Every structure is written in C-alpha cells, then in structure tokens.
Amino acid sequence: MANSSLEFTLRPFRLSDADDFFIYAGDVKATRFARLSTLTSKEEAISYIQNHCIPHPYFRSICINDRCIGCVFIAPEKGEDRCRAEIGYGLALDYWGKGITTRAAKIALSEGFKQFPDLVRIQAHVEVDNKASQRVLEKLGFQREGLLRKFTYNKGAIRDLFMYSLLSTEFIA
Template sequence: MNSEVTLRPFDLADLDDFYVWASDDRVSAWCGWDTYTSKEDLLNYMKSHVLPHPWMRAICYHGRPIGSIFVTPYKGNDRCRCELGYHLASQYWGKGITTKAVKLVLGTVFRDFEDLERVEALVDVDNVGSQKVLEKSGFSKDGVLRRFWILKGKVKDMVLYSFISTDPLV
C-alpha cells in the first residue's frame, strides 16, 4: 500500500472528491466544522481556507483524493511546534491509509519548517481510531486535557499526542 498513498496540494478541481468526506456525518462528527450540504459552501471554504493554508495536502489513494492532512505551524516563541490534523473518507477507515499519510508528513515536515522540533495532535478521547493512527505513526501520548474543547455544543476531553524530531522515524 505504501506507493498507493501519496500526498499533494489541493486544487479546486478536487471539489467533488473533497465533498465525499466533507458531506459525511461520520467524518464531521470529530471535526469543529459541520457537515457540508452544499458544494458551493465547500468551494468557498476551499478558496478561503484550504488553498491558502500554509501546509495542507490531499491524501490520495491510487492518485485520487480521499482525505486531507494538514500541519498548522505556530508562530513566535511557539514556532518550534505545529499541530497536525487529518480527515479521511469513512469508506477508507481501518485500512492503514491515514497512518501512511501521517508517516509521509513526518518524513518531510521537519525539513519544511526550519525551527520545528515537535508535531502535536489533539484527539477526542472517544476517537479511538484516530488515537491508534497516531500511536502507529510513532506519536507519544502526553496526557488528557480535561474539559478542553467545545465540540458541537459539548465540552470535550482531548488527548494530546506529540512527535519529537529526534524520534528515530525522522
């Protein structure tokens, strides 16, 4: 599967593929955004957030976008760290695709951001699948942040994971 999973920048031509996971309640259940019900709204989101994002890529399987993965660098005294996030179309869950995508990111992101030392990821305590992805990718569980985030009107506990650049995978 390694060569079947690739990452590339998004293009507006990816709208239909992006809509597959952005319109899926199973995917958006873990996200700060609501399920998209309009391609026009998603197109506006792509123009305003996806394309200008400093490091967002399409997760492609056999060349077709089936998800997204992004790294958001922090600034100033926090520029030594960034946050990782990802989404994958639910029909591809459990196949190791996201784990491969995360490993691809870790193989390049420390070169892409000069001062980067640490990649962080926050995961809902109930999102066991995403926690497994991070653990299989070499992340360490730093702890649980209690009552940390409001997701769709509910206060949630989040698990903080980190990957340090001195880890042997880099």
Template sequence: MVAKKTRQPEVTLRRMELSDVGHLLRLMGDDQVSYNTHWETLNTREDAMEYLKGTILPHPWFRAVCFDGTPVGFLSAKPKLGRNTCRAELSGSVIRENWSQGIMTAALRIAVAAIFKEFPAVQRLEALVALENAAAQKALGKAGFTKEGEHRKFNAKKGRLWDMARYSVIRVDPKL
C-alpha cells in the first residue's frame, strides 16, 4: 500500500485590500500580538478600516501574509530615502493562532526575494525586533537574516524602554 501524500498548506504574499479589514482587526486587535509592535491595538472595525485606508494602502510595500489563501498576518518594507536608499526597514506579524508554525519564516523568504526584485537600489533589508521576542528572532534567523547586535534602551514605546536586536540580510547573501 502506497502512503498518500498530503498537500502542505501554502504561504503566499499579496497586496492588502479593503476586504481584508476583518483579518486586519483580528491581527491588530489582539493585545498579545501588538505587545511587541509599534502599533497600538485596534479596537473597532472602523479603526481597522481607517488604518487600512490611511496607512496600509498608501504604503510602498505592505503585503498580506496568506496561509492557504487566507490572510493571517503582514510584512512591510519601507525603503529609506536620500543617501540611505540602499536600505529598507522590514516589519511584520502573524495572528496568534498561527505562531510557531513556520509561516513567518516562509513569508520572510518570499518577501526578501520580492523586495530585492521590486527595489533594485535596496541592497540591505533590516529588521529591529524586541529582544524579548525570541520567536521573531528565530524566524528571522531561519529566513537567512544575520543578527548584528543588540541595542539597549533603544526604543521608547507603550510606556517603556525596549532593548532591541538588529537583523539584516543583504542582496549578495547566499540564497536559501
């Protein structure tokens, strides 16, 4: 008897749409998800729609992380300006139910290739992550990012000072 192969769920990235407002609220409305982020927890569908229209849709590179076609998170990259156009800052998150499933690692790998293709001037992607967020650091490492160091009392947000770890990947790093 031949064992039947089961299909692995697929991780993809796509532009966010107005119809994603419910998924966005599910992600950004969770205090545990927003704890390590720069955004404030969204409380209503109206707040989520305002954030979607005012921040996400005009953003230069903001993608929904989809798991089998359903948005479960996001990744965003913001290229720097002026003499720093060689760099872009990367951030992202997934809903709590999908933590520790490898989704962010897979999405990061896809994103790195897409960002380097879409922004030819970008040579370096950087990510700052709260030092206490071990899961995010693990995902970045598995996706090929290098930990460059730690910054003590680097970021003031949500009423406290945060220690941050800096990760990067550069265009010439070996492909995974």
C-alpha cells in the first residue's frame, strides 16, 4: 500500500547533493528509462549538478530531511514554442511505490505554470515499457496523445514513446 504521509520537500540542487544524487543517478535500475546516462562516479554527479541542474530554469531536488532522493524538472521551450514545456522526474529505488513522484510532480506543475506565464501545455515522453511513469502522469490528469514510433535512442536502442500532455486549463492544483 502506498504511504502518502511520507514528507518530502522540493528545492534547488546544491553541489552538496552529489553523494545522495549519485545513489539514484548511479543505479542502473533507477535510470533505466531516464535519458540521463547512468552515472559512474561522484565526480560525474557533481558535474551534472553543476552544469545541468543548477543553471536549469526549473530542476528541483526531491528531499527527505534535506537529503536528495530524486529529482523533478520542467523544461520550458524558448521563442515561439514557449507555450510548452517538458516534465521529467526520477526517484531512488527505496522510495518507489510510495506516491512521492506523483506528489512531487504535482507541486512542480503548480510552480511551473506560475513561474512560466506563457506556459499552456506541459508534455512528457514516456517509453512504452515504463508503466509506472504512465500511471504517474495519468493520476495527474495528463492525456495520452499517441505513440511516437522509433522516436529516440536511449541506452543504446531505438525506443517507441508515448506522448502525454496536460493543459494549464486542465490542471487541478
């Protein structure tokens, strides 16, 4: 049974998160569907946090007791495509099945729609085999729009993805 009472916070990443981030990002099972390559060292974790997470417009550490257990991001497009953004998330294995990802993504959606005023659509690309992520999005009210056949490379193979979207007018905070 899901433990919906587990308390967590979202906050910007810090370099001091590297050890905890590496627990998630260095785990082959936890990163199976992530576009992030599975990290192999704490140094790679530091570099990723420094060069990607910190400068990103919305990349948050999911924390329990201020320790990083995962991440959630909203990546807005620029220019004429600024009406849409991509959402992504990941979580350390020990915390799977507890409802944390769904609740963290809901907070991120709320903050994203406020922080990026031109945003009217948040979308997600999810591998066909990633049933857990599909359930997260569906619980949040995302609509599956279709199958993107042979759409991307991930972990050395060409993958089919489902496209999901949520419009700002559909989001219930």
